[in-house]
Amino acid sequence: MKVKEQDTIDSYSQSQITTKLKFYQEEHRRLTVLFNITRNISTELKLDKLLRILMDEVKRALKADRCTVFLLDKHRNELWSKVAHGEREIRFPGHLGVAGYVATTGHILNIPDAYADPRFNREIDKKTGYHTSNMLTFPMRNKLGEIIGVFQVLNKYDGPFTKEDEQLLDTISVISATQLENAQLYEEQKKTFDSFIETLASTIDARDPLTAGHSHRIAQYVDAIAHVMNILPNRREILRYAALLHDYGKIAIREAILTKRGRLTVREYSHIQEHPAYTRSILEKINFSNDYKSIPIIAAAHHEKIDGTGYPKGLSGNDIPLEARILAVADVFDALTSKRHYRDRMEFDKVIDILDRDTSTHFDEICVKAFKKIKLDVLIRILEDGTSDLLDKKDLKFLNNYNVNQLLEALKRHPRRGEDKLVAGTFNKYYNKAYS
Ligand SMILES: [Fe+2]
Ligand SMILES: [Fe+2]
Incomplete structure (x- = not known):
């Protein structure tokens, strides 16, 4: 009898312990979820990524199959x-x-049962081929209590959603609302900033029809080089802005000199050479945020040369920001390959000969080397910027297998045979297109 009593006490306390343990485990899981969400979203300002993180975390936290965050577009x-x-x-x-x-x-x-609820729209399931069984839909409010979106979680694995799920989602919603609003604001500001910079670039590109599209092409060349060099996204962004604005100082150069087609006098030439300094002084008047403070410096250094013979400052080697050394290569490449009225492009290998000849005097070798690793489809798209929708997709796919180095080898080896002929021929089909 005694033994039996002992058994009961043991099993009772055992089950109590198990319940308590389960409770604490569940509490621990919930806190971990909230901690993870807070940590993962607190530094994220990209709306896409933020939404993705939230949807993944909520799905996992509520042990559900799907989660969608809908945002309310008030306008x-x-x-x-x-x-x-x-x-x-x-x-x-x-x-x-x-x-x-x-x-x-x-x-x-x-x-708990979507198909038994008249508010549920079966059409969506029909369209997507998904089967919704249970769902939890929760409003997301900002600090002012306004609804800014909705969490919709579908198909909890082990039965309908519980009160605890609702509480957890409530907390997640409070944590995420502010960050979602920040991200939306940031994206709007970024769009405004982007269009402002693009407009500035267009005004300068429009001043001289001979250099039409120059700033926009340079922005793409530098990005392609930066991609090869594995430069971090935030630096790449700065570089792109600097490229779009690099010649902005030309706004201060007299029109007659800027667009003069004949030979320039020494005085006229030195007036034109003032444009990078103007770029800097004008751009420094823009109130760039701390992240973008280097844009005027980079943009203004695009005519510096690695041996110190460039302008405006005569900087040399690593004193020239890496971004400006990349800009220099892109700038000259575009000048040599851009469309000229009544004239075909300079042959591609001649253009590269010039880059090679001026490597270590004008250009940084690392940047030229990176340039030569750009894939040919990327290069053709930039060269044909503006009409790139006319490019044959099959050709682009083929050119994606080769980079500039490989094209140069093909041109050197035997441009009239086999694979070499195919590479050179496909590239030249676009590159050597006659212009009028
Ligand atoms: Fe320039
Ligand atoms: Fe330029």
Whole structure:
């Protein structure tokens, strides 16, 4: 009898311990989820990435098959999501469906059986081929209490969503709302900034028809070189902006001199050479954020040469920012290959001969080497910028297998035979197109 009593006490306390342990494990899991979400989203300002992180984390946290975060576009009164598991961008009127109901009323909808609920729109399942069984749809509010979007979590693996799931999602929603609003604001500001820089670049490109599109092409060349050199995304972005603005100082150069077609006098030439210094002084008046403070310096150094004989400062070697050394290669390549009225392009190997000849005097060897690793499809797209939609996709796919170095070898070896002929021929089909 005694033994039996002992057994009961043991098993009772054992089950108590198990319950407690389960409770603590669950609490621990929830805290870990919240910690992970906070850590992962706190530094992310890219809306796409932020949405992706949130959807993945919520899906995992609630042990569900899918999660979509819909954001409310107040101007168009639409709900939209850039990325959803297994789907592309979705956009629909802000009052439609379960998400629309939650966005409009602010109520939480926990539906254990979707097909038994009249608010559920079966058409979406029909279209996507997905089968929704249970769903939890939750409003997301900002600090002012305004609804800015909706979480929609589908198909919890072990049965309908619970009250605890709702509480967890409530906390996640509070944590993420501010960061989502920040990201949206950041993207809007970035779009404004981008269009501002693009407009400045277009104004300078428009001043001289001979150099039309120059700044935009340079921006793509430097990006292609930076890609080869594995330069980090934020530096690449600065480089792209600097490229778009590098010749902006030409705005201060007298029109008659800038567009003069004949030989320049010494005085005229030195006036033109003032443009990088103008670039710097004008760009320094723009209130760039700390991240972008180096743009005027980089842009203004695009005519510096590695041996110190360039202008405006006569900087040499590593005193020239790497970004400006990349710019120098792109700038000369574009000048040598851009379309000229009534004239064909200089032959490609001659252009590269010039880059080679001036390596270690004008250009940094590392940058020229990187340039030669650019894939031919990338190069052709930039060379034909503006009409690149006329390029044959098959040709581009083929050219993607070769870089500039390989083209040069093909041109040297035997441009009339086999693979060499194919590479050189396909490249030249576009490169040597006659211009009028
Ligand atoms: Fe320039
Ligand atoms: Fe330039």
